[in-house]
Amino acid sequence: MTTSNARSLDERAAFLEMKAREVRKAIVEMVHSAQSGHCGGSLSAADFVTALYFDLMDIDPAEPRKPGRDRFVLSKGHACPVWYAALALRGYFPAEELSTLRRNDSRLQGHPVATYLPGIDATSGSLGLGFGQALGMALDARLSGRKNTVYAVLGDGELNEGVVWETAAQAAKYRLDNLVAVVDRNNLQNDGRADVIMPMEPIDKKFEAFNWRVLEMDGHDMRQVLSTLEKARERSGRPTCVIARTIKGKGVSFMEDKREWHGKPPSDEERRRACEEIEGRTP
Amino acid sequence: MSLPPAKVPTRRAIMDRLVEAAKEDPSFVVLDSDIGYSTYSYLFGDAFPDRYFNLGIAELGTMAAAAGLAADGRTVFVCGYGVFLTMRALEAVRSFVCYPHLNVKILSSHAGVTAAIDGVTHQATEDLAFMSTLPNMTVLAPCDSSSARAAFDLARNTPGPVYVRLMRDPLKEVYAPETTFRVGGSHTPRRGKDVTIACLGDMVIQAIEASELLAAEGISAEVLDLYSLKPWDEAGLAESLDRTGALLAAENHQRRNGLGYELAAWCMRNGRSVPFSQAGLADTFAESGAYGKTLEKFGMDAAALARAARELVSRK
Ligand SMILES: Cc1ncc(C[n+]2csc(CCOP(=O)(O)OP(=O)(O)O)c2C)c(N)n1
Ligand SMILES: [Mg+2]
Numbered sequence: 001m002t003t004s005n006a007r008s009l010d011e012r013a014a015f016l017e018m019k020a021r022e023v024r025k026a027i028v029e030m031v032h033s034a035q036s037g038h039c040g041g042s043l044s045a046a047d048f049v050t051a052l053y054f055d056l057m058d059i060d061p062a063e064p065r066k067p068g069r070d071r072f073v074l075s076k077g078h079a080c081p082v083w084y085a086a087l088a089l090r091g092y093f094p095a096e097e098l099s100t101l102r103r104n105d106s107r108l109q110g111h112p113v114a115t116y117l118p119g120i121d122a123t124s125g126s127l128g129l130g131f132g133q134a135l136g137m138a139l140d141a142r143l144s145g146r147k148n149t150v151y152a153v154l155g156d157g158e159l160n161e162g163v164v165w166e167t168a169a170q171a172a173k174y175r176l177d178n179l180v181a182v183v184d185r186n187n188l189q190n191d192g193r194a195d196v197i198m199p200m201e202p203i204d205k206k207f208e209a210f211n212w213r214v215l216e217m218d219g220h221d222m223r224q225v226l227s228t229l230e231k232a233r234e235r236s237g238r239p240t241c242v243i244a245r246t247i248k249g250k251g252v253s254f255m256e257d258k259r260e261w262h263g264k265p266p267s268d269e270e271r272r273r274a275c276e277e278i279e280g281r282t283p
Numbered sequence: 284m285s286l287p288p289a290k291v292p293t294r295r296a297i298m299d300r301l302v303e304a305a306k307e308d309p310s311f312v313v314l315d316s317d318i319g320y321s322t323y324s325y326l327f328g329d330a331f332p333d334r335y336f337n338l339g340i341a342e343l344g345t346m347a348a349a350a351g352l353a354a355d356g357r358t359v360f361v362c363g364y365g366v367f368l369t370m371r372a373l374e375a376v377r378s379f380v381c382y383p384h385l386n387v388k389i390l391s392s393h394a395g396v397t398a399a400i401d402g403v404t405h406q407a408t409e410d411l412a413f414m415s416t417l418p419n420m421t422v423l424a425p426c427d428s429s430s431a432r433a434a435f436d437l438a439r440n441t442p443g444p445v446y447v448r449l450m451r452d453p454l455k456e457v458y459a460p461e462t463t464f465r466v467g468g469s470h471t472p473r474r475g476k477d478v479t480i481a482c483l484g485d486m487v488i489q490a491i492e493a494s495e496l497l498a499a500e501g502i503s504a505e506v507l508d509l510y511s512l513k514p515w516d517e518a519g520l521a522e523s524l525d526r527t528g529a530l531l532a533a534e535n536h537q538r539r540n541g542l543g544y545e546l547a548a549w550c551m552r553n554g555r556s557v558p559f560s561q562a563g564l565a566d567t568f569a570e571s572g573a574y575g576k577t578l579e580k581f582g583m584d585a586a587a588l589a590r591a592a593r594e595l596v597s598r599k
């Protein structure tokens with residue numbers, strides 16, 4: 001799939017930056033339409049999710065369950081607007097369906113449900129337990145002799161869950177170097193600053209102590225995102241944790257780094273301002 | 284006769300009472316797992332920071348900590364979403380809170396499909412089954428602000444573990460503020476003679492609306508609010524069935540192992556063979572959506588209760 005490798009890093013990054021704007025706009029519009037959902041954590045993950053879906057992952061929207069495909073698990077399932085947006089824009093299902101988010105009879109449930117939508121392999125929303133499913137997928141790939149990579153996206157607050165560290169130990173025991181955990185380090189969780197609600201630093205040292213390889217990146221610098229995630233999927237004999245330094249609500253100035261925007265829908269006026277900003281129509 | 288709208292959800296009403304009570308009673312503590320802005324436990328945390336412990340997104344460890352804090356008799360309120368408190372933390376609730384009979388009070392929000400919009404992972408639709416199955420556990424399910432405030436005092440004053448089931452959205456007010464409630468008690472907000480709708484939580488509101496629909500067609504439905512599910516008011520049900528001779532059990536929960544199964548078993552034990560049916564989730568998961576539409580889709584709205592009641596009356 002990644003014929004894009006022939007292009008320069010700059011070209012790829014420029015394309016992805018444009019796509020990430022479309023993803024961000026879709027997130028805001030979807031949550032506005034539902035008047036419910038999580039903008040903040042969707043926007044913080046928008047750049048690396050876009051890079052995975054539009055460049056890095058070996059996937060085929062025409063054949064969503066192709067056996068050797070790379071897997072993506074959104075362990076922080078509340079951020080599913082970013083996933084739904086990426087899937088729709090990548091062609092897994094019609095983009096018009098995005099406006100049905102959280103409505104009765106919709107395939108776009110409040111938290112992601114496996115098999116409801118093409119492209120979604122793991123149910124999540126209850127924090128901590130998507131990661132274990134990703135570990136199972138990595139074991140399954142190894143058992144089946146498949147070469148694919150499994151990506152799991154975790155919130156920094158999600159790291160509070162003890163079960164995350166069970167999975168971390170298990171992955172290291174089996175040297176699952178086909179497993180990549182991306183931690184969305186936006187330093188906010190539901191009740192406030194992640195560092196205050198439950199200090200988890202040093203996160204890098206914790207994963208290293210669990211025998212993981214740890215990489216870090218600026219989660220909003222597309223060139224860094226590309227080069228770091230490319231490195232992450234190289235087999236190293238150990239599972240890899242990528243710490244993405246991000247800003248919750250990134251791309252919409254009034255949402256950026258604000259606790260309130262964890263799970264609040266934008267009003268009509270806020271939606272308008274947000275979309276203008278994302279499209280670059282305001283300074 | 285329609286019920287006045289509630290200004291606050293039950294999850295908020297109980298927390299306002301908790302903060303009031305904390306001013307006179309310095310002994311109890313409150314735990315939350317990073318969901319304090321949703322449970323409103325932050326109101327307590329802001330007023331009494333020394334007695335408030337936000338233990339991060341870690342429901343199982345939080346429940347174990349509650350058991351430790353309560354080990355010498357202290358009262359501990361644990362706040363969170365019902366799904367996580369009754370499932371991820373279930374073993375700690377069973378073996379380390381209920382078994383040693385500790386004063387841990389679980390204030391559990393997002394009951395049934397009152398959390399409809401968030402989807403199945405956030406809907407506590409099996410919590411009554413889990414909690415009422417545990418020995419030593421008292422289970423309360425208020426329907427409005429007055430009963431939620433009362434549930435706080437019942438939880439605090441009842442020795443041992445108590446589970447209080449709370450709702451996400453503000454619905455209606457059913458009871459006057461001075462109404463009294465007791466563990467093992469019930470209320471009959473509507474009297475009737477043709478059929479009893481036994482219910483709890485938000486289903487009380489749907490049942491009252493159903494009784495109004497039925498009244499228009501000449502069916503007199505009694506609404507029996509079993510706000511205390513464990514222990515529950517067996518004498519109250521017996522009297523009600525003496526009057527009506529038909530029973531509909533309505534719960535925003537799985538039909539299995541909740542209110543309906545409890546009442547059906549009681550009817551069998553006591554030789555009460557009355558026409559009986561249930562409203563609730565019929566061995567299925569619900570889905571995301573608007574609360575009202577979701578109730579309708581899964582047969583728990585007033586119209587569905589009225590249909591079920593009508594059918595029971597026709598079987599008498
Ligand atoms: C087991 C569990 N407990 C609690 C919640 C409620 N909840 C949803 S999002 C959230 C905060 C998540 O913070 P973080 O992981 O940092 O996500 P992000 O900042 O990326 O949105 C909480 C507590 C949940 N979904 N699952
Ligand atoms: Mg975070």
